[in-house]
Amino acid sequence: MVKTTGKVSGCFRSLQGAKTFAVLMTLIKTAIKQGISPHIAVRSVFDGRGCVS
Numbered sequence: 001m002v003k004t005t006g007k008v009s010g011c012f013r014s015l016q017g018a019k020t021f022a023v024l025m026t027l028i029k030t031a032i033k034q035g036i037s038p039h040i041a042v043r044s045v046f047d048g049r050g051c052v053s
Contacts, residue, residue, distance in 0.1 A: 012018040024042070031041035
């Protein structure tokens with residue numbers, strides 16, 4: 001996924017940007033595998049719940 005994104009957009013602007021992308025994609029992919037809405041999973045992290053029950 002990182003390689004594809006790098007090809008599409010040209011590159012990541014920083015190492016931190018690439019790391020942030022990787023963390024978010026991991027969260028989204030795991031949520032999908034667990035049958036949880038990716039939107040709800042990401043929102044729960046930013047709401048401070050950390051995980052979805």
